[in-house]
Amino acid sequence: MYDPYAEGALVVYTPPELSHHEQMVLDPLKKKVHVVIDPMLTAILRPHQREGVKFMYECVTGARLENGLSGCIMADEVGAFYSSFCFYPVVLSVFRWVSARHYSASR
Numbered sequence: 001m002y003d004p005y006a007e008g009a010l011v012v013y014t015p016p017e018l019s020h021h022e023q024m025v026l027d028p029l030k031k032k033v034h035v036v037i038d039p040m041l042t043a044i045l046r047p048h049q050r051e052g053v054k055f056m057y058e059c060v061t062g063a064r065l066e067n068g069l070s071g072c073i074m075a076d077e078v079g080a081f082y083s084s085f086c087f088y089p090v091v092l093s094v095f096r097w098v099s100a101r102h103y104s105a106s107r
Contacts, residue, residue: 001036002036002037002038002039003036004034004036006039008039008042008043009036009039009042010036010037010039010042010045010050010053010054011034011035011036011037012035012036012037012053012054012057012058013032013034013035013057013061013063014034015031015032015033015034016032035057037053055072056072056074059071059072060072
């Protein structure tokens with residue numbers, strides 16, 4: 001959906017490199033793609049917030065945790081509103097990625 005190679009892009013998942021042969025035999029519906037957070041949202045995030053968004057994505061998808069577990073608990077001393085705002089890009093990107101994959105699979 002968004003260009004993972006654009007300047008300032010926040011890429012939370014990069015698919016593994018495939019050889020030319022692997023690309024040819026791979027089912028197009030099983031091809032893994034970059035997951036990029038909406039650039040309009042990431043443009044206003046500070047560096048530590050960008051890192052936090054990536055961390056939360058990895059936890060929610062299970063990439064960071066062992067034993068097939070997934071999830072995270074978010075807390076903030078100052079207040080939950082801004083933390084929730086920072087979490088919004090993760091939720092939005094996951095829903096867009098899932099809906100895009102579902103849409104392409106149903107074609």
